[in-house]
Amino acid sequence: MEAFILKALGIIAEYNPFHNGHRFHIRASQEKVHPDATIVVMSGPFVQRGTPAVLDKWQRCRIALAGGADLVCELPVPWATAGAEKFAEGAVAILDALHCTYLSFGSESGDIESLKKIAHLLSEEPPVFQSELKKRLKRGASFAKSREKAVCSLLGRSAADAMAKPNNILGIEYLKAITRSHAHLHPITVKRRGALHDQIASDSFSSSAIRQLMRTDDIALASDYLPYPSQILKDTHFCSLETHFENFAAAKLLTASLPQLRGLPEVTEGLEFALQNTARDPQGFSYQQIIDCVSSKRIPKSRVRRILFNLALNISKQSIDQFWACAPPYIRILGMNDRGRAFLAENKKKIDCPILINVKSNQTQLNQPAKEILGLDMRAQNMWNYLHGDALLFHDYRHPPVLVF
Known part of the structure; x- marks a missing residue:
């Protein structure tokens, strides 16, 4: 292995779950630029849709390392569960802070210039x-x-x-974030072999379709599109995980006051009244009914899901605006292999952002706003663990990074 890392490839992902299309993207990106290290910024316990991730973030990290990544970092909750623009801004900022050379993303067009x-x-x-x-x-x-x-x-x-096209949209947001932040990232794109919302087909890689198969317990068919054993999916309890979260979010809406709803991120133009009115529907009340009743041509379902997520975790508009006023204030390492470790060793003096490997001891590097964001990350992980049926809380303190030798 070379002691001096010349260039790093950055990838932004959720891997919810990691499938053959993701592995194809990593390999195709590496073939384009031949990086010395591949760095992934990945969502943690909750994803951009405002819902729990299919697998624990450490499991997803381990699978990403097996699929071609060398270093996996966590995108903090304020950006991981935001709309496309803020999601992109946070992830691009982390890759730039790590001095990545390239950012690769999948797109339906495959045409970076357009x-x-x-x-x-x-x-x-x-x-x-x-x-x-x-x-x-x-x-x-x-x-x-x-x-x-x-x-x-x-x-x-x-x-x-x-x-x-959904992946083009996200790619455009990455490009905007690079331009606006003057990030030193050279963007490249890999044409996707299938669209995000396609149903499963022989040449289609679709996270949403795989999750739908998991909801119907068709693990065998879902596994045909995953580069790891189906037993991992069998042990996830994904259906109950989502159901528990949806029930909890709906119950929170029942007890929320109008001022509390008005103070949530993305609640504007009297949307708090529409949210509260769904709890008074004599025909019934559920998470999905909230989504269907509140969404409209102007208010997409994804926005309503994010609002309900923020309600579930008590995230206010005031706090999120404060978090978004700056870039993610730390780099949380979820896992790495030898190449990832070499990259950190070679570049750590050039990286101005605090690097968290051991959360319990490394917190001394953080200022108060950063500690508040890390606290939110830990609350989100506690929520995920509880919904999953894990008794162990504050797992972030106890779980070391995934190390692959």
Whole structure:
């Protein structure tokens, strides 16, 4: 092994769960740039949808290391469970702090230059774009649809079509985050072999479809698309994990006051009344009914799920705005192999951000805001463990990084 690490490939992921498409992405990215180390920034116990991850974060870390990663870091909760823009900003900031050379992401288009053009327009927001956007918002379209149509009017139909694809959208947010933060990351993209919301098919890699198979206990079929033994999925209790969380979030809504709802992130324009009214429906009340009743053309279901997650963990708009005012204030190491350890050893003097390997002892490096964010990470992990049926709380203190030799 070379003692001096020249370049690192960065990847942002949830791996919920890690499937063959993710392994393909890692290998294809490595073939493009031949990095000395591959670094993954990964969501922790809860993911961007505002729901519990399928597997424990240490299990997902171990699988990622087996799939080609060399170093896995955790994306803190304020960014991991946020909308695409903040999710991208937090993850890009961590990769930049680690002095990664490249950022690779999957996309439906596979065309980095066309995605850069869209990202540039959305980052700059020239007056003509703002005018087109406002015009469509006034007509009652959602922000996402209004933005898509504004891009269509300025860059053409192909650009708008690209924005309708979920991985393209996230990739565009990565590009915007790189531009706005002046990050020293060279973006590359790998064309996906299947769309996010496809049903399982012979050439389709879909996290959502795999999770749906897990909900119906069709582990055997789901395992055909996973590069690890099906026994791992059999031991997850994913159905009960999601059900417990949904019941808890719905119960929290029953007891929440209007001021509390009004103070949640992403609650605007009287949305607190719509949320409270769902608890008074004489026809019944459930997590899914909340999602269906509150969502609309202007309010996507993903936004409602994130609101319910923030309610479940008592995360206020005031606190999240304070967290988002700066970049993630530490780098939490979940696991690494020899190449990952060599990367840290070679670069630790250049990394200005505190690196947490042993959470219990390393906390002395953190200022008060950073300690509050870490405390939120630990509450989220406690919640995940409890929903999963694990009696052991404060597992973050006890669980060492995953080390692969």
